[in-house]
Amino acid sequence: MSERTATGLLDHPRGAEPGKPGDRSAFSFETVTRLSSTADGLGRDGARYGRTGIIHTPHGDIKTPAFVPVGTQAAMKAVLPEQMKDLGAQCLLANAFHLFERPGEDVLDAAGGLARFMNWGGPTFTDSGGFQVMSLGVGFKKTLAMDVTGMKSDDIIAKGKERLAWVDEDGVTFKSPLNGSSHRFSAEISMGIQHKLGADIMFAFDELTTLMNTRSYQENSVERTFRWAKRCVAEHERLTAERLGKPYQALYGVVQGANYEDLRRHAAEQIASLDFDGVGIGGAIEKRIIGNTCAWICDAMPENRPRHVLGIASVDDIFACVENGGDTFDCVAPARCARNGAIYTRSGRYNIKRAENKFNFEPLEEGCDCYTCRNYSRAYVDHLLRAREFNGFTLATIHNEHFFVKLLDDIRASIDGGYFDEFRDETLAHFYGDGERRPGL
Ligand SMILES: [Zn+2]
Missing domain, CATH: 3.20.20.105 (Queuine tRNA-ribosyltransferase-like)
Structure with a gap:
C-alpha cells in the first residue's frame, strides 16, 4: 500500500x-x-x-x-x-x-x-x-x-x-x-x-x-x-x-x-x-x-x-x-487537558480525578513507557492535581504530550511499514470504542 x-x-x-x-x-x-x-x-x-x-x-x-x-x-x-x-x-x-x-x-x-x-x-x-x-x-x-x-x-x-x-x-x-x-x-x-x-x-x-x-x-x-x-x-x-x-x-x-x-x-x-x-x-x-x-x-x-x-x-x-x-x-490540548486531569490513553481519555483512582497505584496508562508511567501512580498524580501541586501538572503533561508524540511516531512507522490503514482502524476502534466516536476527544 x-x-x-x-x-x-x-x-x-x-x-x-x-x-x-x-x-x-x-x-x-x-x-x-x-x-x-x-x-x-x-x-x-x-x-x-x-x-x-x-x-x-x-x-x-x-x-x-x-x-x-x-x-x-x-x-x-x-x-x-x-x-x-x-x-x-x-x-x-x-x-x-x-x-x-x-x-x-x-x-x-x-x-x-x-x-x-x-x-x-x-x-x-x-x-x-x-x-x-x-x-x-x-x-x-x-x-x-x-x-x-x-x-x-x-x-x-x-x-x-x-x-x-x-x-x-x-x-x-x-x-x-x-x-x-x-x-x-x-x-x-x-x-x-x-x-x-x-x-x-x-x-x-x-x-x-x-x-x-x-x-x-x-x-x-x-x-x-x-x-x-x-x-x-x-x-x-x-x-x-x-x-x-x-x-x-x-x-x-x-x-x-x-x-x-x-x-x-x-x-x-x-x-x-x-x-x-x-x-x-x-x-x-x-x-x-x-x-x-x-x-x-x-x-x-x-x-x-x-x-x-x-x-x-x-x-x-x-x-x-x-x-x-x-x-x-x-x-495545546494535551497540556491543557493534563492540567485539568484529563489523561489520554490508547483506549480513550479519562479523568484521573475520578473516585476510583484514589487508591489506584497503577500507572496512568498500562504499558506506557513515559517517565510518569514508569515512576508514578494514578493515585499520586490524582493527589497532586487535587492539591494543585506543580508536580502534578508536570507528571500529567509529560504523559499526555508523550501520548501524542508517540501516536505520530507510530503513524509514521505504519506508513513506512505499509500497514497504515490497519493501524488507523485498530487505533480509532480502540480509542473511541467500536462503532462510536465521542466528540471532543
Ligand atoms: Zn505515560
Missing part, C-alpha cells in the same frame, strides 16, 4: 553562499514513503497525499508526520525542554503574539533566537500572532472579523469579555490584555517580530474567519489573506537579505476558506503561486470534511512543500489529516 521514494531537495538560493547563514538550502523537505492511492482517496484521481518525510531545518531534522507540542510563552507549562526531548518531542511551537507582548522580540533576538533562549536544541515554529490577536476578547474558537456588526453580540464576544481587537484591510489594531496599551499587527509587523524570534518555521499573517461569517465575507477574506501573503513574502525576503548572519527561517503560507471547497482550492492555488517554503492549513473546518480539506489543498501544492495543520484537536482528526497529506500538527 505504500511506495518508497526520494525526491530532490529544494534548491532556492537567496543570495547567501551554500551552507552559510541565510542560505535557503538549510531548509528543505524530502518524501520518504508515500501512501498509495485508493478507490476512495480524497485527492485528485483518488490520490492519498499521506506520506512520511523529513523536514531539514538549521536546528535539525523533523521526521514526519510529527506532533508539535505548543509552548506558548517559549515554555511548556510545568515541563522543561530537556523533559520534552526525553519524551520524544522533535520540535516545539511558540506564539509570536505572547512573545511580542512579553518579553518582546528584541530579547529573543539578542539571546540568539527562540531555541537558544529556551535552551531547546531542536527545531522551533512560531505562529504569526494572528490567531491570538483576532481572538482577543471573543469566545473560545471564535475570532473577530469586519462583519461582526451583523451578528448577535453573544455570538462573537464572550460574556464578560471586552472587545480588544479590530480588523481592517491593512491589519489588526488591538489593546494589550496585559496593560491595555494599543498595538497594531500587519503582514510586515508579524514578519519583523517572527524574524527576531528566530524560529526555523514561521507562518504568514492571515485573516481568520469563523464558520459564522457569510460566504461573501469569506470570499473577501481569502483575497485579503492573499494580499497579506504577498506582503509577507516580500517582507520575508527583505528581512532574510538584511539578516544574512542568521540561520535561514522558512515561511509557510496559510490557506483559509472555511468549509467551502472552491474557496479552499482557490486559496491553495494562490498560496502555491507564491514563494513559500511550506503551507499551513488554517481556520475553522468542520470535522466531517477535515480530510477533504487537506486533500483539496494538497491537490494544488508542490510535493516538496511541507504541510502543517494548525491547531488540530483530536485523534481521529489527526488520522484524517495524515492520510490526506498533513505532515506536522500542533495542539
